[in-house]
Amino acid sequence: MSHPSPYLLECHITEHSPHLLYLVFFLKEEKMGNKQTNCRPNYFSRFLPEEQAEIDGLFTAITGGLETISSGKSKKPFPIPISLEMLQAYLGDALPEKMIVRLYEGMRNIDLTGTSQSPSEYVIKEQFVILMSELLKGNAREKSHIIMKMLRVPIENVKASHIKEFTEDLITSVVHVLDYRNELKGWNMKKSQDFTSGVKALATQLLSALKQEMNPTQQKTYWDFDGDRNWTSPQECPPVEEEDSWSCDMSLIEDWVLKVPQISSFLNVVLRRGFLVLHSHAELASFIPECKDAKELMSLLNIPAILYINSFLPTKLQHTWKLIFSSQIHGYSFAKLCGNIIDKGPCLLVLKDRDGYIFGGFSSHSWAVKGQFQGDSRSFLFTISPSIAVYTYSGYNDHYMYLNHGQQTIPNGLGMGGQFDYFGLWIDHDFGKGHSKANPRCSTYNSPQLSARENFELDTIEVWAVGDFPSEKSPPKKNILDNNTEVHCLLEMIGKSRQSEGLRDPCEEEETKE
Known part of the structure; x- marks a missing residue:
């Protein structure tokens, strides 16, 4: 049968x-x-x-x-x-x-x-x-x-x-x-x-x-550099169509998943943490960083922005964010800002202007007061509100980070990208003022204007040290040049180093510690 x-x-x-x-x-x-x-x-x-x-x-x-x-x-x-x-x-x-x-x-x-x-x-x-x-x-x-x-x-x-x-x-x-x-x-x-x-x-x-992918003619919608490092004008773009008129097929979705790794990461978290299955997997270890020393802070950040920006940090820096400065807690002082961020390792600066725009930058190295640019190509700028985006190194120049304070001959303030007086992000030593000049784009990061206005008024700032927080070290005994920061900065500008740097008597350092 x-x-x-x-x-x-x-x-x-x-x-x-x-x-x-x-x-x-x-x-x-x-x-x-x-x-x-x-x-x-x-x-x-x-x-x-x-x-x-x-x-x-x-x-x-x-x-x-x-x-x-x-x-x-x-x-x-x-x-x-x-x-x-x-x-x-x-x-x-x-x-x-x-x-x-x-x-x-x-x-x-x-x-x-x-x-x-x-x-x-x-x-x-x-x-x-x-x-x-x-x-x-x-x-x-x-x-x-x-x-x-x-x-x-x-x-x-x-x-x-x-x-x-x-x-x-x-x-x-x-x-x-x-x-x-x-x-x-x-x-x-x-x-x-x-x-x-x-x-x-x-x-x-x-x-x-x-x-x-759906509108390839719109991929280049901003100014860029040509082979000779000259600005090129943007291409004319057709009018943007409504999303409901864009059809998606399997190949488009596949390319999207391939190009946007966050989609796979998010699906991983939903399944592993939703069903509590395979939850010991190392993939999720640095998915969201641990927040330290910010219990009383009403942060400028939101959780989706934290997840997104953290994914652009070097892997070894993704596990911990530690609050080291907040204008809400430490006050509106540029000297206090410098004191809290110098020699604290890689940092994230997050700013809010008086128009409500939230933006900032990642500094790949410890901040140091000097008369020349510092850092490396891992640094980047970003926006959080009203839109979120990360702008990485363009390859045009090495003007990643700049910090100077207390000098009359060179600009005083904190800057990232661009050049003097035309930074992609600048906080003036006056502290209440700053600018984001990107006409047409910031040369270092190819970023647009981050703030609502080119010259903005600062509302709030917070700074996070990321990764392993450097251990506190007692400062070595100072010499006469240590007290003359202007001379030190001028030596840095002309490429001259202090020959005695690093050669101080260990006994002197021990005396300082005692």
């Missing part, structure tokens, strides 16, 4: 009988001699043995156990399939409802038969494993394949607006789950800038790479 057609059976009964869904696949394997199953990739093999045990345990925990299915003389235990209600009950408040539904849609729309039939409302273990495998271990193509299913619209109808909505949900879910699991590492959502605007700003920034 022949078995009924498994495909016909599936169409009629699995929608209302989840346990029979496994009977369908059991019959398929029997009838086809397991050929169809064996020709599919073994997604489970991507996980280490201990990881496989975790995935097995997770599926069982969501569904509640195994079900024994009988077919004639054969009996075989199968895991109970997942329903949306089971997934919601297991995850609870760990993830937002919208993301739980997206994950469920991503699983149940995985086509195991290749027949493109309407998906069942139940998720079997193989679909669950495929989603976990492709999002956690897969390449850009595999991840984009699942993302397209999580959009909850037919592939042929996917627009840029759907990708933007997904990206906003993804960022929101990352911050939500870290907050829910008490893993924000000292950052307080109630003591930071507006979260919702931060999510929208970051989603817009991450989506910019996709928009460039």
